Amino acid sequence: MDLFLIITAAILIIVGFLGSILPVLPGIPLSYLGIVLLHLTTLIDYSWSFLIGWGIVVVIIQIVDYFLPIWGTKKYGSSKYGTWGSTLGMVLGLFILPPWGMLIFPFVGAVMGELIAGKPSPIALKIGFGTFIGFLAGTVLKLLIGIVFIYIYVRDVWTIVATAF
Numbered sequence: 001m002d003l004f005l006i007i008t009a010a011i012l013i014i015v016g017f018l019g020s021i022l023p024v025l026p027g028i029p030l031s032y033l034g035i036v037l038l039h040l041t042t043l044i045d046y047s048w049s050f051l052i053g054w055g056i057v058v059v060i061i062q063i064v065d066y067f068l069p070i071w072g073t074k075k076y077g078s079s080k081y082g083t084w085g086s087t088l089g090m091v092l093g094l095f096i097l098p099p100w101g102m103l104i105f106p107f108v109g110a111v112m113g114e115l116i117a118g119k120p121s122p123i124a125l126k127i128g129f130g131t132f133i134g135f136l137a138g139t140v141l142k143l144l145i146g147i148v149f150i151y152i153y154v155r156d157v158w159t160i161v162a163t164a165f
Contacts, residue, residue, distance in 0.1 A: 017036035065138035072134025085113025
């Protein structure tokens with residue numbers, strides 16, 4: 001059973017890491033689930049504070065990742081039209097052309113919202129760029145956490161393998 005859990009954890013952590021780039025997959029929660037599976041083996045025992053702490057980090061990352069494109073839009077001077085456009089674009093991007101829709105549609109939505117608000121094209125594009133920067137920041141944050149989960153997995157499984165021989 002331990003071997004099954006270790007292999008399943010590896011799959012979840014790898015798919016979770018890929019989900020940091022592909023917005024269709026819940027990346028970081030999948031990687032965290034892999035760490036929880038490691039804990040369920042008889043070979044690895046994480047403390048409750050470790051598991052709860054990382055669980056809180058995962059929830060925070062998911063929330064922050066959702067709001068970073070909206071923050072980027074606001075940071076670059078968006079009106080409520082640009083913010084709503086970015087938000088609508090993000091939701092549409094989940095369903096239209098995944099995973100590229102999550103990258104393109106918030107940008108397009110912010111630009112269109114600002115154009116509807118009467119802002120000139122260069123300013124609307126700048127605000128759309130802010131949305132893209134927010135999305136990129138969220139992706140980098142998820143990748144970093146994904147790398148940490150990969151490190152934890154490799155470190156702990158390597159320890160098991162090294163002590164077995």
